[in-house]
Amino acid sequence: MLPTVRYLILWLTEGCNLRCAYCYRPNQGAPKAMSREVVDQALTLAARSGRFFHVQISGGEPTLEPDLIAYTAEALQRRRLPATLAVQTNGTRLTSELIHLFRRYAIQVGISLDGPPPIQENLRGGAAKTVAGIRRLEAAGVPFRITAVVSEASIGTLDLLPLFVGTFRWCxxxxxxxxxxxxxxxxxxVAPPKHHSLRVGLQRFYRSVLFVNQHRHQPLRLRELDRLRRAKASSSTSVFCPAAKGESLAVRPDGSVFPCGQTCGEKDWACGTVWHPDTTRLRRLCGLAQPRGADCATCHIRRFCPGECPSRxxxxxxxxxxxxxTMYQTLWELWEKPNGIPDGSKAQRGKGGEK
Structure with missing residues (x-):
């Protein structure tokens, strides 16, 4: 029996108009686009449990297939499925038609942006077009979030990212x-950040978020800190992602399925197809979420730490x-300081706002 799917990833295409320094897309000849039949069958699998699920449109660069984005949104609405829909894009191809589509179907938008334009250009390319895409979202009043890949090449300027995106009301x-x-x-x-670089970079980044949020009506949220706060509030250990619970399903354009987006295209992690999924293999990432570091037993956030990405x-x-x-501990230590938090609530209290 197929496990409950709470997170469905649709790789609409393996094609991309950029060449990121750390891209992990499989290089298997000419890019292919997903058929509507694969979209429909993937949605059927996710809807089988009758429970709410989230659909993440990804790739490659999904905006290379705008008609498929529209078809997926229309299919969810037509079938009245209990799901939300999001798209992760590099932002370089955001036309007025796509932005209208995002608004019409309340599609959540994630923009891949690793830092200020010079860093973005060095690591991904197309920085000017990405910024132009962000400006189009802003002008249209479409909410969006930023996803930044943190590497040794980007951590030194990560503090500039909130200063830039914080100027956009809809970020x-x-x-x-x-x-x-x-x-x-x-x-x-490109390499992962060093521990010291990560700690210092996060401290500077956090201070930038605090500064920006003092001047915004709606504060910038930090996903990683929100994870920790929710787990702490519920007094329970959280998990990094649905894949760590066997509740994720990633689908390639040819209909082959994998436990998560980062394993997509890896032969060793193939789990059949949307027509014949291997339910046992889809749960292979379960129980792999904890980093199992030597200091876990004495860590002050161990009771509510979500652990690491299982595929990472x-x-x-x-x-x-x-x-x-290092990332969770640094953010939590900064959160516990008495001089404010990145969601702006303590800053508001300090300025005489609502308690």
């Missing part, structure tokens, strides 16, 4: 993805895997 928050060492990253041109634990060395500990 809702920032998510930090530690670099996964696979694909192009194996060539050594597979691809990164033990030294790199423990970077997540």
């Amino acid at each position: 809702q928050g920032i998510a930090l993805d530690l670099l996964t060492v696979k694909g192009h990253a194996l060539q050594g041109h 634990l597979i691809y990164n060395t033990a030294h790199h895997a423990s970077l997540v500990c």
Whole structure:
């Protein structure tokens, strides 16, 4: 029996108009686009449990297939499925038609942006077009979030990212993805941050968020800190992602399925197809969420730590895997300081706002 799917990832295409220094897309000839039949069958699998699920449109660069984005949104609405829909894009191809589509179907938008334009240009390319895309979202009043890949090449300027995106009213928050060492990253041109670099970079980044949120009506949220806060509030250990619970399903354009987006295209992680999924293999990432560092037993956030991305634990060395500990511990220590928090609530109290 297929496990409950709470997170469905649709790789609409393996094509991309950029060449990121750490891209992990499989290089298997000419890019292919997903058929509507694969979209429909993937939605059927996710809807089988009758429970709410989230659909993440990804790739490659999904905006290369705008008609498929529209079809997916229309299919969810037509079938009245209990789901939300989001798209992760590099932002370089955001036309007025796409932005209208996002608004019409309440599609959540994530923009991949690793830092200020020079860093973005160096690591991904197309920086000017990405900024132009962000400006179009802002002009249209479409909410969006930023996802930044954190590497040694970007951590030194990470504090500039909130200062830039904080000027956009409709930017809702920032998510930090530690670099996964696979694909192009194996060539050594870009590496995960060092522990010291990560700690210092996060401290500077956090101060920038505090500064920006003092001047915004709606504060920038930090995904990683929100994870910790929710787990602490519920007094329970959380998990990094649905894949760590066997509740994730990633689908390639040809209909083959994998436990999560980062394993997509890896033969060793193939789990059949949307027509004949291997339910046992889809749960292979379960129980791999904890970094298992030597200091876990004495860590002050161990009771509510969400652990590490299970697939990143597979691809990164033990030294790199423990970077997540540095990230969570640093953010939590900064959160506990009495001089404010990145969601702006303490800043508001300090300024005489609502308690």
